[in-house]
Amino acid sequence: MLAIGLVVPPAVCALLALLRDSFDNANAALVLAVVIVGVAAFGQRSAGVLAAVSSAVWFDFFLTVPYNRFTIDSRDDIETTILLVVIGVAVSEIAIWGRRQQARASRHRGYLDGVITTSQAVATGGSTQDLIDHVRAELTVVLGIDGVKFVAGNNRTSAPQLNPDGTVTRGSHILKVERDGLPTNAEIELPVQHAGRIRGRFLLTAATHIARPDLDQRRVAVALADQVAAALTTQPH
Template sequence: MNRKGLVAAALVVPPAACAALALARASFDNANAALVLAVVIVGVAAFGYRPAGLLAAASSAVWFDFFLTVPYHRLTINSRDDVETTILLVLIGVAVSELAIWGRRQQARASRHRGYLDGVLATSQAVAAGGSTQELIDQVSAQLTVVLRLDGARFVAGDNRTTAPRLNPDGTVTRGGRVLKVERDGLPTNAEIELPVQHAGRTRGRFLLTAATHISYPDLQQRQVAAALAGQLAHALAPQPH
């Protein structure tokens, strides 16, 4: 369901449910009615769209008060138990919304990491197949921009060391010997970042990574995947024994 549909459901379903429950309110207590509304709230909040979940909770609380608490058809509650039930409905909406959002974020993160590992595997297969070096460089460059969320990545051959910030094989980023806090501050945007392409202790070249138009915050695993991609390219560039 799209976001507009979720908002519409959050506005329409709670009053409809409360009106239906009000027709038979003499045959059950408000605790059971609250359970029905809790199901409605969970159904909306489980989609992980926070505004809709909160709106469903607030709407349920308001219409529960209007239709099912004494005095009826007024936004007034005289019973302490009904007050507690109304507050509980709101808390359920908040809790379920946050849990659903967290779950979706974890799912998206796992999916991204699976994609990163698939990229490393694809590069390994390209190296094993012995394809064109330039094609392999282009493939790794494209994957680096995705994994690290960069503006671009270009390969420069040779072993000349620069003073640029450096992405190391262990995933740390250093500048002038100082480790940068990438998770907090992001990758540097005022200079290209050097990613060495090394094999057997020798530097075969380096990627110069650019993140100039936005701040990127790749986590440690993403940075280690980037280093692994560079390592795959280094293996392909190393002289092969005859």
């Protein structure tokens, strides 16, 4: 994409130069703006900015008086050149934001699919161990952590806790997961509870890298654990 952002604008400007007697600079700038938008739409900031700068430079060279020189005599052409750069930067940022939102929506659909699949497994009355193994795999992906293990029983420890509201606490202190990540020096407990009764807990490990699941991801993790709790309440181990 960087090569496209660098090469396409001068090629377009050279073609427009052949029509400059019948094609004013305002229309030429609009054509270049379309080129910049096309490059920036791929969501790569550097390519969009490069296309904007390249468009401005070659707009100056081919389409402003004096022609074929990197000099601009007209105030209007100076303003148009500056606008090309501004448009390029702005469109690049908008394109990047849009692609991030699209990626986020896609991830959330994936998380929802995981919860639905788990609910279906509970409804069909399959093996509880198979359900636990399935949820362990889902938790690893959703939270972006190294591993998960399940421990039965209602014992609580002083380990960090992933709570039903999605917060993570160590004792009475709420951890800033989005900023600092999940603890890497201890397992995080995700209680498996139903109707106020703890049936077990998932122990979450994020030891080799910093995982920063957002609040929605952590709430999905809680929902998955609740599915296991419901299964343990109605099915034998």
